[in-house]
Amino acid sequence: MREFTPATGRDRLPAGPSFLVCPGGLGYNRPGVYRPGHAPGVQHVPIDLTVVVPTYNERENVAPLVGLLDKALEGVAWEVLFVDDDSPDGTADAVRELASRDVRVRCLQRIGRRGLSSACIEGIMASAAPYVAVMDADLQHDESVLPGMLEKLRTDAADVVVGSRYMGGGSTGELASGRVWISRVASALGQLVLKARVSDPMSGFFMLQRVYFDRVAHDLSGKGFKILLDLLASGRRDVRVAELPYHMRARQHGDSKLDTMVVWEYLVLIADKLFGRYVPVRFVLFVGVGMTGVAVHLLVLGLLHRLLAVDFLVAQASATLFAMTSNYFLNNVFTYHDQRLYGAALVRGLATFYLACSIGAVISVEFATFLFERSFPWFMAGFFGAIAGAVWNYAVTATFTWRATRPKSVAGK
Ligand code: GDD
Ligand code: MN
Numbered sequence: 001m002r003e004f005t006p007a008t009g010r011d012r013l014p015a016g017p018s019f020l021v022c023p024g025g026l027g028y029n030r031p032g033v034y035r036p037g038h039a040p041g042v043q044h045v046p047i048d049l050t051v052v053v054p055t056y057n058e059r060e061n062v063a064p065l066v067g068l069l070d071k072a073l074e075g076v077a078w079e080v081l082f083v084d085d086d087s088p089d090g091t092a093d094a095v096r097e098l099a100s101r102d103v104r105v106r107c108l109q110r111i112g113r114r115g116l117s118s119a120c121i122e123g124i125m126a127s128a129a130p131y132v133a134v135m136d137a138d139l140q141h142d143e144s145v146l147p148g149m150l151e152k153l154r155t156d157a158a159d160v161v162v163g164s165r166y167m168g169g170g171s172t173g174e175l176a177s178g179r180v181w182i183s184r185v186a187s188a189l190g191q192l193v194l195k196a197r198v199s200d201p202m203s204g205f206f207m208l209q210r211v212y213f214d215r216v217a218h219d220l221s222g223k224g225f226k227i228l229l230d231l232l233a234s235g236r237r238d239v240r241v242a243e244l245p246y247h248m249r250a251r252q253h254g255d256s257k258l259d260t261m262v263v264w265e266y267l268v269l270i271a272d273k274l275f276g277r278y279v280p281v282r283f284v285l286f287v288g289v290g291m292t293g294v295a296v297h298l299l300v301l302g303l304l305h306r307l308l309a310v311d312f313l314v315a316q317a318s319a320t321l322f323a324m325t326s327n328y329f330l331n332n333v334f335t336y337h338d339q340r341l342y343g344a345a346l347v348r349g350l351a352t353f354y355l356a357c358s359i360g361a362v363i364s365v366e367f368a369t370f371l372f373e374r375s376f377p378w379f380m381a382g383f384f385g386a387i388a389g390a391v392w393n394y395a396v397t398a399t400f401t402w403r404a405t406r407p408k409s410v411a412g413k
Pocket of ligand 2: 136137138140251256
């Protein structure tokens with residue numbers, strides 16, 4: 001790989017055209033007057049292509065990536081925008097260091113936030129170019145495909161061009177077979193919500209027309225990893241998709257940020273696209289967890305009362321506590337995966353959850369009794385009572401348990 005030396009603008013011109021380079025140094029001849037394109041020696045060429053690169057702990061990869069882009073995009077007015085979620089390894093500093101020497105490099109550092117999709121979305125939003133690409137920082141995506149993608153967009157042959165590993169001429173390279181399998185199943189599932197046929201809807205490598213993005217921007221869910229699927233599933237009209245094959249390379253530095261929960265996030269995204277317009281997916285998950293709580297409750301009650309001959313009242317109270325606790329932890333992992341609480345916040349959350357659910361139980365009983373006394377059949381009274389309790393629990397814990405803290409607690413990776 002070629003060693004990358006960013007252009008300083010004074011002593012070295014980049015290999016490509018000399019747009020954006022200021023041989024005479026910056027400075028307008030009439031201070032205070034903004035006259036684009038009229039600064040001496042400065043050519044203000046509009047950017048044609050922004051490459052958005054989400055990063056989390058990719059310090060070692062940014063300079064080599066810029067070098068590869070510099071080579072691959074010769075003759076194109078491009079810029080690269082790294083969207084970094086405050087990586088502990090100082091990726092943002094590394095980017096800014098490059099940016100101080102090369103105007104084509106930009107850094108958007110987000111603090112207290114995490115998420116691949118939202119990073120991509122904000123990166124695209126921060127670009128004014130007519131064409132925007134998204135790729136991994138880890139050199140896994142083949143940058144030499146970019147000019148071909150750009151060509152397809154320039155000729156208006158597509159709204160979105162996807163780099164595909166699963167079509168003739170493409171491959172997953174050294175990706176572990178388990179990952180390939182997951183990726184294939186997920187692709188098949190993705191077809192459920194897609195408005196176009198795509199061989200690799202899980203790809204993190206694609207380019208799109210800015211006007212297409214503007215069309216779907218307000219409907220994006222922005223959750224999780226699967227930004228492309230989100231983009232393709234959010235259009236109201238059909239989307240024109242083209243695909244170009246590429247061979248996925250192995251990661252050089254650092255680790256993949258994909259963990260098993262990514263699969264879960266993906267399922268939630270699909271559910272959100274399928275019926276999120278009618279019922280919030282989170283509420284459905286919350287109710288689902290509540291149902292597991294019923295099972296836990298009965299199990300503990302049976303165990304204590306029948307098997308260990310514990311007094312019914314004590315057994316019932318213990319079972320309630322057990323079920324609430326298990327509900328809390330399950331909700332924290334599944335329902336609120338993206339706002340997961342850790343450490344002290346986890347303990348504080350448990351306290352508010354107990355409190356909210358205790359009141360919820362009273363509401364549920366009161367409401368059911370109210371209906372029962374007005375000659376509703378027992379099962380309907382019970383059912384509506386349970387729903388009233390669930391809605392209360394959901395609303396209150398969403399506000400006090402999982403939203404009271406700033407998402408600074410997104411520790412983990
Ligand atoms: N800003 C930000 N915030 N960037 C992130 C975050 C985050 O929370 N998580 C990951 N990234 C960055 C990584 O630094 C990397 O540049 C890129 O997003 C993709 O993450 P990887 O950790 O490299 O993921 P992967 O290579 O395992 O998965 C790739 O292949 C999948 C298909 O198998 C990605 O391209 C996925 O998008 C793709 O679906
Ligand atoms: Mn990667």
